[in-house]
Amino acid sequence: MEDQYFVAVKSEMTLQRAGFECVGLVNDAGDAFEVAREARPDLILMDIRFAGSSDGVKAATAIYRELGIRCIFASGHADSRTRHEARDARPLGWLDKPYGSAELVAAVTRGLAELDREDHGTH
8 A cells, every 4th residue: 555655646746747736645435536526626547446445447437427527547457357347437548557757647638638629529
């Protein structure tokens, strides 16, 4: 768990330095839903696996279905079965762990651009 926390903090710092606003770090599905409901971020960087038995795919799917907020999944477990199970969350992308700062910023930039295109009806 400690390693995941440091990866999350580093990711948050990287995104903030790139000019993105981050609304919080969470380590379980319930907290993810609560922060999403309160903060209404444009997108979520969601790990496939949370601490304990929480499932990032189920959390992302619930957040999308109930709040309309999409995610970018980060995982070292992004096999085809996992990607298939995650399709209902309508992910904006996937980051394979380990990922670097440039990959993270590029993925978030692409995700936000996709949301902007969808909002304006262009593809």
